[in-house]
Amino acid sequence: MMRPDRDVQHDDRETDLRNDPGPPGTDAMHDAAEQLKATDQSEPFTDIDALVAWIDDGDAPCPETIEKVMAHDPALRSLVRDLRLGRLTPESASATLRNTVLDLGMPRPILATIGRWSAAAAAAIAIALLGFQLGTSAAGPRTLLQDNGLAAFGLDDTTSDEAWVALLLPEDAS
């Protein structure tokens, strides 16, 4: 990688287009707008391997495909520029973010995983049994006459003319 020589900085800044009033007329601008529409809507460069290989090969000239993308993608140009010049400064991460990311990749012991599932299953069974026990103890002794559901009818009524009523109503209602 060639080392930057800061001494020549001002000698080489000959024309500053940022302070240039720009080209006269609006026709050229309209054309530029149309062309940029087509250019900037193209798919971003996705050949990461080629890009990475070139960035780290300090003396290699920039391939045309990468030149083309960098010319129209300021964010990529910014990253590549600072990577090539060794100026990409890492930011500091918050403790919360660091811990979260660390947790993503920490190994999960199989026994611990099984243990969690087993505990959850055992808890579910225990709750079901407890509910059954409570339900059983809360219910008092019941007789057939106390039940007023659909199935509460006497078989001896089935021969009467109103047998169909017994099928639908409690015995005391019929």
Next chain:
Amino acid sequence: MSDTHRHPVDLEACFTGDAAAWTAFVDGTIGLVITAVRRTMGGPGAPGMDVDDLVQQVYVRLLQHDRRLLRSYDPARSALSTWITLVTRSTTIDALRRKRLPTVHVDAALRIPTEDQPPEARESALNAIPIDILTDRQILVLRLLYDDGLDVTDAAAVLGVEPQTIRSTRHKAMERLRTHFGPEASKTTTAGEG
């Protein structure tokens, strides 16, 4: 590339789920991941997108499918810092696309800059140049020099060429612009180019 960016991480141990190796990997890369996320987002943040969420997405992607992406890294080809930076960029772009963030229409970015505008607004001056009259390399050189503010030596280092090549490319680009815009434009550019 500086060797300080080459992190001594035992990737093989990372693949097997070694906690210490994973901690070293995260500590060696998370700062760059944050930087790359911010750069790709184009500022301190974007509406609806959280930098921390995107950072987590990068590491999730590295770990998915039994660390398939992480295993694809080849230390012989590149520095880990370079690789993780571009993986981060790719992941962030994917996330931004899924979110479909609002974008600035190109016409709005093509307004002629004025002196009282901030530098980032004046960056669009080069956008007013018809791109078909310059080659991609010429556009790139002009953007490195005038949008990004690099000197010739740094621009040469970025592109892997000699400084003289940068000067020559800039000169040819200016010639093309003079030809295209005519004598009126050359009055403004001749003064600065020596």
